[in-house]
Amino acid sequence: MTPPRTPPEKRPDRHYDFGRMNMVFALSSLALLAVTLWMSFADYAQPWKRIQSEFRSLERQKLVKEAEAEKQKLNQNDLAQLKKDAAQAQKDLDQHHKDIDKLQAEVADWKAKVYSTDSNWKGAKATADASKFQYDNAVQSGDKGAIAQRRATREKTRQALADALRQRELAETGRDDALARLAAKEAALTEAEKKLKALESGVDGIETRIAGLNKGVDYFVLNAPLMDFVKPSLKVEQVILQGLYQNINFTNIDRVDRCMTCHVASNRPGFDDTSWKEPFRSHPRLDLFVGDSSPHPYTRFGCTICHGGLDRATDFSRAGHSLPLLASNDPQSKKQLEETRKEWERKWDWKPQQFLDYPILPGKLAESGCVNCHAGGVWTAKSDTQEVGRELISHMGCYGCHTINLPSYTGLRKAGPSLMRIAGKTNPGWAYKWIEAPRNFHPTTWMPHFFNQENTTTAENRKRQQVEIVALVSYLWAKSEKPVYDDAGVPAGDAARGKAMFETVGCGGCHLLDGKAKRDDYFPVINRLHGPNLVNTGSKVSRGWVYAWLKNPKQYYPDTNMPNLRLTDQEAADLTAYLTDTPNHNPQYENVPLPAVDRKLRDDLALSYLQNLYTTDRSRAKLAAMPEAERNVYLGEQTIAKYGCYGCHDIKGFENLKPIGTELTAEGSKPLHQLDFGHVHEVPHTRQDWVYNKLLRPRMWDEGKEPVKDYNELLRMPNFGMSQREAQAVLSDVMGFTKESAIATRKAGTDSRTAALAEGRKLITRFNCQGCHLIEGEGHAIKTLFEQVLKAQGQANPDVSGLLPPNLAAEGARVQSAWLFNYLHDPGQVRMRPWLTARMPTFGFTDERKNTVVSYFAAREAQRPFLSEPDAPDARSLAVGGAVFSMLQCARCHPAGGEAAAAVGGSKGDLAPSLLLAHERLRYDWVPSWIQNPQHWIPGTRMPNFFPETKPGEYMSPVPPMLANPAFAAQKQQILRYFSSEAEMNAYLSDVQNVTTALRDHIWAISGGGRRPAEPATEGAPAAATAGAAKAAGGR
Amino acid sequence: MDFVKHAINVLAYPYWSFTLVLIVFALMLRSKGLWSKRGGLILLAAGILFFLVSLLDPNFWLIVAKPDNVPIVMMVFLVGFFVWFSMYKATQNDARVSRGEPLFEKTEVEDRIFTWPDLVFSEFICMVVLTVVMVVWSIALKAPLEEPANPALAPNPSKAPWYFLGLQEMLVYFDPWLAGVLLPGLIIIGLMAIPYIDTNPKGNGYFTFRERRVEIALFLFGWLVLWSQMIVIGTFLRGPNWNFFGPYEFWDQNKVEALVNVDLSEYFWIKLLHLGLPGNWFLRELPGILLIAAYFFVLPVLLRKTKWFRKYYEKMGPARYYVGVTLFLFMMLLPIKMYCRWLFNLKYFIHVQEYFFNI
DSSP: OOOOSSOGGGOTTOSSOHHHHHHHHHHHHHHHHHHHHHHHHHHHOOHHHHHHHHHHHHHHHHHHHHHHHHHHHSOHHHHHHHHHHHHHTHHHHHHHHHHHHHHHHHHHHHHHHHHHHHHHHHHHHHHHHHHHHHHHHHHHHTOHHHHHHHHHHHHHHHHHHHHHHHHHHHHHHHHHHHHHHHHHHHHTOOHHHHHHHHHHHHHHHHHHHHHHHOOOHHHHHHTSTTTTTSSOSSOOOOEEEEEEEEEOSSOEEEEEEOGGGTSTTTTSTTOOSTTOOTTSOOOSOTTTEESTTSSEEHHHHTTHHHHOSOTTOOSTTTTTOOOOOOOTTOHHHHHHHHHHHHHHHHHHOOOOOTTOSSOOOOGGGGGGHHHHHHGGGSOOTTOSSHHHHHHHHHHHTHHHHSOOOSGGGSSOOOSSOOOTTGGGTOOHHHHHHHHHOHHHHOTTOSOOBOSSOTTOOSHHHHHHHHHHHHHHHHHHHHHSOOOOOOGGGSOOOOHHHHHHHHHHSSGGGTOOOOTTOOGGGGTTOOGGGSSOOOTTHHHHSOHHHHHHHHHOGGGTOTTOSOOBOOOOHHHHHHHHHHHHSGGGOOGGGSSOOOOOOOHHHHHHHHHHHHHTTSOHHHHHHHHHHSOHHHHHHHHHHHHHHHHTGGGTSOOTTOTTOOOOSOOOTTGGGOOGGGSOOTTOOSSOSOHHHHHHHHHHSTTGGGTTTTTTSOGGGSOOOOBOOOOHHHHHHHHHHHTTOOSOOBOGGGSSOOSHHHHHHHHHHHHHHHTTGGGTSEETTEEOTTHHHHHHHHHHTTOSSOOOTTTSOOBOTTHHHHBOHHHHHHHHHOGGGOOSSTTOOSOOOBOOOOHHHHHHHHHHHHHHTTOOSOOOOOOOOOHHHHHHHHHHHHHTTGGGTSOSSGGGHHHHOSOGGGOOOOGGGHHHHBOTTHHHHHHHOHHHHSTTOSSOOOSOEEETTEEOOOHHHHHTSGGGHHHHHHHHTTSSSHHHHHHHHHOHHHHHHHHHHHHHHHTTOSOOOSSOOSSOHHHHHHHHHHHHHHHO | OHHHHHHHHHHHSHHHHHHHHHHHHHHHHHOSGGGSHHHHHHHHHHHHHHHHHHHTSHHHHHHHTSTTTHHHHHHHHHHHHHHHHHHHHHHHHHHHHHHTOOOHHHHHHHSOOOIIIIIHHHHHHHHHHHHHHHHHHHHHSOOOOOSOOOTTSOOSSOOOOGGGHHHHHHTTTSOHIIIIIIHHHHHHHHHHHHHHHOOOOTTTTSOOSGGGHHHHHHHHIIIIIIIIHHHHIIIIIBOGGGOBOOTTSOOOTTOOOOOOOBOHHHIIIIIITOOOOOSSHHHHHHHHHHHHHIIIIIHHHHHHTSHHHHHHHHHHHHHHHHHHHHHHHHHHHHHHHHHHHHHHOBOOSSEEGGGTEEO
């Protein structure tokens, strides 16, 4: 187009005023430029870039500080001296360097030769190969003249090839020789220079890293818009997690976690002191999570499989960060929520993500992720809250009303006691008051409050509840068997002795007797709340019943968890006295008559149930036909069905009913719209807040609905009186009940070993083994009772570790399966640790259960159940074992006979199991390894460590130096007979393996196991060893 | 203010708003002042004022400011503008004609301009400005993405794309085969048939209203009242469970309206004759069948005899007349059914559940 000569606005053939048109065009073009720049900026200025850049600066500051500290560490004087030495050595160095230069020139020369001879050889080889082919060709054609000629050529080329090879080999040898001389020269740098280098390398390393974090020109160029596609230092960090999927309805896609784009330091140690704030902090417990060498490295597990949230998001809101939980009954938590909300809105422009199915779970709830993969093993012992949640659910019996189709909650007994024989145990008046408000009687009970909750407050509803409780009690007593327990048959007992029994024999592992205790005080070790709090037992049950129960719990309830402590009649009578005598009473619960009920309300309620089945007229007729007492029983039956009492208790007539609650198997994936928040608006509409508040205030979603709902439509979930900690623990388990989120191969243990562990763990929870024992690092709950008792006796800081029942950490590796099986069958037959006051009770396990326990311990240590009888040890080993046994004074703690304990002396805490049982109890191959390093098997054991670990996996034997001591001359002499020289003896004894094996052989011999050696029958080394041991034991 | 809002909420309910729209529509067509520049500005100002003041209401804001709904808001103003523009041009032309002046289009046709630079340059500026608007829009409003689609879990409310919301609204009153298949098909066929039915050459190539009052009114009735209005209702006023919500009402998931719909057969046999429903479906539905048959087959003949329609019958001939009237009656079936529903809770005229045939 040619530019117009006259100004366009004056051209008559133009329709528009082009001066103005140009103006508009110019302005709109500028606007286009502006919005294009805006668009580029909006695309470029992602919040995560700001975060990464900020972290870069912060990390640099940190390193600068570290470098300074490192320099401080370098002793300045040393440094100066070393530098002087280095200067002195500089001359040598210069000479070295000259030599090195010369050698390097020589090497280069040789390399050139190698190259040229190699190419000659390659040429010769090609010619030789070709001549071979031509000779073959000539043979094929049969031309004799040609054959001869080709043959000659072939010979010539072959010779040339051999020459070329020789030349090349010579060159190579020369080169290698020169290289070796160069390496030797280079290695011979002066000591001073090396030292100097070593000292400075710490600082140098840090300074190199600092340089890498500088924000120089290159940094800005590489990260500039449009340039940043090449090699930006600010970039999205992502990890693709195969087999861990995001469920997007009917299909699963692998997760692609990008969390580390902002949480830059989460897999690096050193960013965990308080000066580091999110998103720059290290992940807690890098040894367990996220860390590269942990079992859950970031590259394989990412973040969202546990934490939830939108894996691919790189924006604070979109990633699904959720506010902290709100406890609607706690103003403090509301304040905290508001503060966090305001801060997030200010800092991150936070908005709730209503379309995100799985937002990030706040705080510890990430532990619900454990369930995703570990549900098959029942336990996740290393989680802080989720595992407590599982125990709480098991104790509270949530699974009684809510089906939870996970290994942890299937095949369990009902959580509460059987009510089949309730009439023999207590009286209706007590039962009425108990059901009305269980925690008023036993403040720590697991039994929840069904009545007088926040949605049943009107006068009429209160009366209806009274009617219901009376009906419940009437039904239970009408249907119960009526065994008679006579007080007269109970021998006279002494309450004081009973108290001592209670505190020492092991009752306290499962029971409290404390009217002021709160469940929350015992969080998270809830084992002592396993059985009922025995406060006010005298008002609940008769002496006759308690006595009979203590003597044999199974006569009242065959499937009870309560074991038999093998009490003598007197012991049982003493305990009965302690539990039922005057102080342990609450008069308000005695001789209570059942209240008179509002008959009209009772009949209306009964009628409403009848009307579910019959027409109104027939219902009325049926009701009219019922006698007064039967109406209560009828209503009681309906009420039990309504509240689902049979979910936790065995009740006659309710043997095969389905549980009444919502199934919780996929509660953690439940769509939000299926959760009814009612009229409550203060609670954030998230899955976790709904469940959390439901646990804290089970009836709260009925707020404002009591007047408009029918009585039987009101929410029924009972109130467990959970503290916030308890509710959060339960929540962190429940939120893990999700749909599949990992393929089978990415889940933890789906093998038979895990199944054996799972079954065992279920039994351990059910029978509360951890109330007394330490298993998988948890338990010893009874410790608090022992401490309490000793404190009451005036000890300020009692150490009760010697009184505690054994740590079963290595039980599977330690004991023989057959022995354990028999021991479980009747623990009373042998007292392994006679100094312990607590008794291992008889649980009366079936063979199946005993096998479950044995398999559990064996599976823990990957052991096989059966062992062959050990081979007969040689005499030398026995002699050495006997000598070392006495030298190390093993018998000081391990009494040779059970009753010899007292004679040994020393405090109770130093005693150890008698070795007389060793051969039938212990695993033959385990003993040496145990003697070598007891702490490896049972951390914290009092067994001393005789073999110091010099390097990981290497141990030192203390025996040879000990034998040099004249005090052990006798032992030395004993052993020496089996060796040709002292040197040989010392060499033998320096090997820890030999010493521990010998000790084991000796122990086997003294406990009567193993086969005696046929020879040498000289002086009977084992006998001597035993004598030595006895002497050692007796001599102290 | 609350009272005003409440009043608007109540008036927005279809039975009131539809009636009001009908009245306003009739008044609009008769109005002169509205189709002037001043009238247009007042209309625009009123529209913007209503919109801006309403935005102060949180519930209104919640729905209107959803990124998906922003284009529909623009559409309301655009439809208004183009209707006003064509009516404005038509009124101008009508005035010119009555003054004996040439048509506006005629003067325009004589005034020619060059493609380059006038046309291309102005088009180019439009393009730039539009690009600017689109870029700003795309930066300012994020894509309204929701949760992953779940075939087993329909969102509530489940809404068709905005251009189908008129159809979806019809589903409230008719079965899918009618509202989703027959009526939309007839709309397309009807639009295609217009040139063959309406052979009147007046208005070709120029705006006029006076010369084609009935045709324009009919078209605008279908376009504005039955189509555009239903899209607006479907977008802004239909909430969870397809319940109706006033513009300032909160979209409550749990809203329950007492609705029990009754078939014509029940009205006839039970309420009128006090008999039970006949067992034979044909007998049972006979009143409805007769009514619908009369509507489509007797009414056109009767209408032919009226002053209004006789004129058309004579002008168009029987074939065009009957096709046109049938299409017209189909269009009118919708408002008739709507009113029957609102006034009498009428469910179906014909309800043959035995064969899934319902009207």
